Amino acid sequence: MDEIDLKILKILQKNAKYSLEDLSAELKIPKSTVAYRIKRLEALNIIKGYYAQIDPTALNLDYIVISLVRARYGKNYHTELGSKLASLPGVWGVYFVLGDIDFIVVGRYRNREEFVENYLEKLMSMPEIERSSTQVVVKIIKESPNMIIWW
Amino acid sequence: MDEIDLKILKILQKNAKYSLEDLSAELKIPKSTVAYRIKRLEALNIIKGYYAQIDPTALNLDYIVISLVRARYGKNYHTELGSKLASLPGVWGVYFVLGDIDFIVVGRYRNREEFVENYLEKLMSMPEIERSSTQVVVKIIKESPNMIIWW
DNA sequence: TCTGAAATCAGAATGGT
DNA sequence: ACCATTCTGATTTCAGA
Numbered sequence: 001m002d003e004i005d006l007k008i009l010k011i012l013q014k015n016a017k018y019s020l021e022d023l024s025a026e027l028k029i030p031k032s033t034v035a036y037r038i039k040r041l042e043a044l045n046i047i048k049g050y051y052a053q054i055d056p057t058a059l060n061l062d063y064i065v066i067s068l069v070r071a072r073y074g075k076n077y078h079t080e081l082g083s084k085l086a087s088l089p090g091v092w093g094v095y096f097v098l099g100d101i102d103f104i105v106v107g108r109y110r111n112r113e114e115f116v117e118n119y120l121e122k123l124m125s126m127p128e129i130e131r132s133s134t135q136v137v138v139k140i141i142k143e144s145p146n147m148i149i150w151w
Numbered sequence: 152m153d154e155i156d157l158k159i160l161k162i163l164q165k166n167a168k169y170s171l172e173d174l175s176a177e178l179k180i181p182k183s184t185v186a187y188r189i190k191r192l193e194a195l196n197i198i199k200g201y202y203a204q205i206d207p208t209a210l211n212l213d214y215i216v217i218s219l220v221r222a223r224y225g226k227n228y229h230t231e232l233g234s235k236l237a238s239l240p241g242v243w244g245v246y247f248v249l250g251d252i253d254f255i256v257v258g259r260y261r262n263r264e265e266f267v268e269n270y271l272e273k274l275m276s277m278p279e280i281e282r283s284s285t286q287v288v289v290k291i292i293k294e295s296p297n298m299i300i301w302w
Numbered sequence: 303t304c305t306g307a308a309a310t311c312a313g314a315a316t317g318g319t
Numbered sequence: 320a321c322c323a324t325t326c327t328g329a330t331t332t333c334a335g336a
Contacts, residue, residue: 001209009210012203016167019312030322035313040320046209051202052163054299058152058197059160061299066246066255068219086293089301094293095217097286104217104255104286108299135248135255142237142245145296148205148212148259150240170329181305186330191303 001046004029008037009046010149016050053146061108063115064137067123069103072130078102081128089118152197155180159188160197161300167201204297212259214266215288218274220254223281229253232279240269 007027011018020038024031041047056062071081078096085105086094093106109115123132158178162169171189175182192198207213222232229247236256237245244257260266274283 009203009205013205014200014202016201016203021312031313032322032324033320036321039314044209046206048204048206049165050167051165051204051297052160052167053199053202053297054160054164055197055199056299058195059299064246066248082290082292091293092295092298094291095215095288096290096292097217097288099284099286101286103292106296133250135250135252137246137248139233139247140245141233141247141254142242143296144243145257145294146202146204147243148207148210150243172329182330183305183307183332184303187304190331 005037005041005046006149008034008041012038012047013146013148056108060110063109063111064140065107065109065115065119065134066137067103067105067107067132067134068101069105069123069132070100070130071102071128074128077128081126084126084128085123088122090114091119156188156192156197157300159185159192163189163198164297164299202297207259211261214260214262215291216258216260216266216270216285217288218254218256218258218283218285219252220256220274220283221251221281222253222279225279228279232277235277235279236274239273241266242270 004027008023011023011026020031020034023034027034038047056064069081069085071077082094082096082103085091085103088105088107090109091105091107093104095104096102097104107115107119109118120134123129123134155178159174162174162177171182171185174185178185189198207215220232220236222228233245233247233254236242236254239256239258241260242256242258244255246255247253248255258266258270260269271285274280274285
């Protein structure tokens with residue numbers, strides 16, 4: 001991983017359709033070398049894949065929720081609860097944190113009913129949870145999780 | 152936006168490199184029609200772009216933080232604070248929520264020093280903040296924000 | 303709006319340094 | 320590990336339905 005690899009990643013994290021030719025011109029190295037580098041980054045699993053970014057609002061996914069969850073104490077309670085939370089439909093993020101709270105959970109739904117049915121009811125029936133508070137997101141000010149390299 | 156569009160999106164949200172030919176076979180429509188559909192989804196900004204997904208740990212980004220922020224009351228305090236939080240280096244998510252907390256902020260850093268310098272010090276010098284608590288993520292159990300369509 | 307065929311172009315493969 | 324060339328196949332274009 002050198003400076004050139006980093007430059008490639010910096011460009012591809014923003015635009016996966018950037019062509020080998022343009023990368024070649026940008027980095028001033030032959031395009032076959034660019035191809036070679038990218039293949040290596042893929043093989044090393046540094047590039048984990050390519051995906052289309054879809055506008056959530058276009059699919060009416062504007063019922064975004066974030067929950068702060070505290071687990072009960074007990075052996076395996078944390079790991080078990082973690083995977084149970086992660087498997088809830090609509091949940092895309094589960095973070096295990098230290099402190100007052102144990103888990104932060106993020107999910108996207110199309111409306112209140114869908115949220116209640118797929119998320120809230122299931123959450124409230126989990127015995128491993130000691131306490132949880134769920135917030136509805138009013139506005140997404142920033143959401144660009146694909147921008148890994150910012151420096 | 153019909154059933155076919157949704158199927159296309161469902162596939163491309165997972166794999167942007169899925170070829171027109173394979174999509175054509177999968178959906179049982181000619182590949183030129185698939186191309187036509189995709190172009191339309193792009194034009195309508197339903198597909199917002201294509202990205203390479205980069206492994207954060209490969210770049211030593213394992214100092215992940217989530218802050219719960221409460222703003223002071225006052226005109227414009229909330230919108231101003233929102234954009235100030237979003238502009239912090241390393242911050243990729245800022246959510247405005249209702250309730251006890253006003254903002255939930257997510258950031259990625261390579262180490263403690265980088266986090267303190269780029270994030271914590273700047274956060275703590277923001278007068279619009281009444282109170283904030285920052286959690287360090289011990290484990291990312293799930294993080295797949297690109298999976299928009301789950302039903 | 304959709305489709306088939308042709309043309310174009312980008313990416314994969316090869317082999318040499 | 321790097322790079323020039325060749326080759327393959329995916330995408331774009333366009334005319335017609």
